[in-house]
Amino acid sequence: MKEHVLAAVTMLAVLTILTGLIYPLAVTGLAQLLFPEQANGSLIVRDGRVVGSRLIGQFFDKPEYFWGRPSATAPFPYNAAASGGSNLGPTNPALIDAVKARVAALRAADPGNESPIPVDLVTASGSGLDPHISPAAALYQVKRVSRARGLDEGTVSALLNRQTEKRQFGLLGERRVNVLELNLALDALPR
Incomplete structure (x- = not known):
């Protein structure tokens, strides 16, 4: 049971960092680089x-x-x-x-x-x-x-x-x- 909980918590942390931090920063950076006028409204x-x-x-x-x-x-x-x-x-x-x-x-x-x-x-x-x-x-x-x-x-x-x-x-x-x-x-x- 302990292994499953540890795997679930690890997966939650990895996906949170990946989808909640890295992906939004990458998309924002690309938008600012490729389409700065639109990205800024x-x-x-x-x-x-x-x-x-x-x-x-x-x-x-x-x-x-x-x-x-x-x-x-x-x-x-x-x-x-x-x-x-x-x-x-x-x-x-x-x-x-x-x-x-x-x-x-x-x-x-x-x-x-x-x-x-x-x-x-x-x-x-x-x-x-x-x-x-x-x-x-x-x-x-x-x-x-x-x-x-x-x-x-x-x-x-x-x-x-x-x-x-x-x-x-x-x-x-x-x-x-x-x-x-x-x-x-x-x-x-x-x-």
Whole structure:
């Protein structure tokens, strides 16, 4: 019996050191060596201070900024500590009511815009933290943002085109726009 207990305790100690110390340190070291920006949160720094991350969305509601996807995180939007979707199915009355309210809010914010509203402006992503919107969702907002900033729509559209990211490796994913980076580029435009 003593041999079995000693073997079990030895195995516990070895595996604890291997999986609890050596493996995490090796993975962290490799990440820092090969992907330092991502390993450190893909932070965006402006004027010496961190303004956000390329990987986590932020809440914008002023008319002079592009707005991202709705976030289903609690207790506040884009809460990275509470990543998750709403888990509401497409026929759930709560989801239908939420989408109707979001459509009404978008129409109220830009009353002259009769364009169809892209789905990513009225539905949350699976994580609730998505920092990107589709080019169509950004294009829908160009008139409102241009008007609020007193800028020509062509200037804002050209900036949007420059900020649109291509598919990864030319085939993975969809074209997308990082909302924070687009809004920072807007702030950098001369008025």
